[in-house]
Amino acid sequence: MDYCIRLEKINKSFKTKHVVKDLTLDIPRGKITGFLGPNGSGKTTSMRMMCGLLRPDSGNGSCFGYDIFRQREKIKPLIGYMTQSFTLWENLSVKENLYFLAKLRNIPNARRQVARLIARFNLQRFDNVLTAHLSGGWRQRVSLAASILHSPKVILLDEPTAGVDPYARREFWKVLHELSNDGMTILVSTHYMDEAERCHHLAWMSYGRLLAAGTAETIIRSQGLTTFAVRGPTLTDLECALGELEPVEQTVIFSGTLYVTGKDYQSLHRALQQLPSAYAIEKTSTTLEDSFAHLMKKVMPS
Numbered sequence: 004m005d006y007c008i009r010l011e012k013i014n015k016s017f018k019t020k021h022v023v024k025d026l027t028l029d030i031p032r033g034k035i036t037g038f039l040g041p042n043g044s045g046k047t048t049s050m051r052m053m054c055g056l057l058r059p060d061s062g063n064g065s066c067f068g069y070d071i072f073r074q075r076e077k078i079k080p081l082i083g084y085m086t087q088s089f090t091l092w093e094n095l096s097v098k099e100n101l102y103f104l105a106k107l108r109n110i111p112n113a114r115r116q117v118a119r120l121i122a123r124f125n126l127q128r129f130d131n132v133l134t135a136h137l138s139g140g141w142r143q144r145v146s147l148a149a150s151i152l153h154s155p156k157v158i159l160l161d162e163p164t165a166g167v168d169p170y171a172r173r174e175f176w177k178v179l180h181e182l183s184n185d186g187m188t189i190l191v192s193t194h195y196m197d198e199a200e201r202c203h204h205l206a207w208m209s210y211g212r213l214l215a216a217g218t219a220e221t222i223i224r225s226q227g228l229t230t231f232a233v234r235g236p237t238l239t240d241l242e243c244a245l246g247e248l249e250p251v252e253q254t255v256i257f258s259g260t261l262y263v264t265g266k267d268y269q270s271l272h273r274a275l276q277q278l279p280s281a282y283a284i285e286k287t288s289t290t291l292e293d294s295f296a297h298l299m300k301k302v303m304p305s
């Protein structure tokens with residue numbers, strides 16, 4: 004694997020609060036890496052440090068060969084950043100917003116670059132529309148276009164689709180995959196599991212620590228969990244009853260099916276075989292969400 008960002012034992016504190024702890028992580032070049040974890044777990048702080056936007060307190064790291072401690076000025080032009088609070092000028096059109104930003108950033112051939120991005124992001128029919136009149140999904144698309152006006156090598160997207168409807172989210176992810184196909188490295192934080200599954204690579208953080216990293220498949224496999232799907236009557240009551248059993252670690256009802264997950268296949272299977280014959284039991288795949296819930300259980304202060 005070709006890595007463009009490498010971090011070794013990176014730490015960061017804000018006053019007395021230690022928010023990133025001994026972070027060691029490699030980011031694959033030209034891929035989409037998703038950062039997941041509860042609020043305040045250090046995702047944004049980590050992404051900002053790995054791109055030279057924030058100086059770590061200790062550790063080692065490089066971004067496209069530049070040292071993230073000593074060569075941050077060299078890294079900055081390589082980075083595009085779409086923050087949670089990224090705002091467009093509401094009283095300017097899509098084209099005017101992009102052109103204005105291009106001028107502010109001294110981008111050569113600004114007009115041509117804006118026209119290129121408008122075509123690239125399918126924004127032609129909105130180019131003269133005021134951004135105040137755009138839906139959330141299209142706004143995010145314009146913000147993304149704005150963040151790559153200077154043709155960066157890596158983009159950092161901080162929860163870019165929060166509050167955006169599912170169709171618009173899907174369209175936004177199509178654009179991300181197109182950018183990645185063209186070689187762009189993408190770092191994106193999200194709370195949505197369906198988006199996590201669209202990433203090539205994942206990093207799961209909690210309380211400032213990296214709990215798991217790799218593809219969705221390797222993370223799921225590394226947790227060694229077993230899941231059974233149970234169908235039948237009064238699943239809510241059954242869920243409460245099963246929750247008391249030793250081999251059962253997690254339960255969730257989804258679309259009329261109760262999913263029961265545990266660490267030990269044999270004992271979980273044995274426990275479920277005791278259920279009345281009205282219940283149909285079938286082994287199924289463990290999801291990323293099950294795996295993350297398991298990881299969280301391990302680190303939650305009891």
Ligand SMILES: Nc1ncnc2c1ncn2[C@@H]1O[C@H](COP(=O)(O)OP(=O)(O)OP(=O)(O)O)[C@@H](O)[C@H]1O
Nearest residue numbers: 017018022040041042043044045046047048049192
């Ligand atoms: N500039 C700062 N000064 C002080 N504390 C900060 C600063 N930036 C972040 N923090 C704190 O560091 C912790 C980690 O924040 P961070 O934004 O990295 O988490 P996150 O995982 O991205 O959270 P979220 O999902 O809510 O965006 C939080 O407790 C936050 O309040």
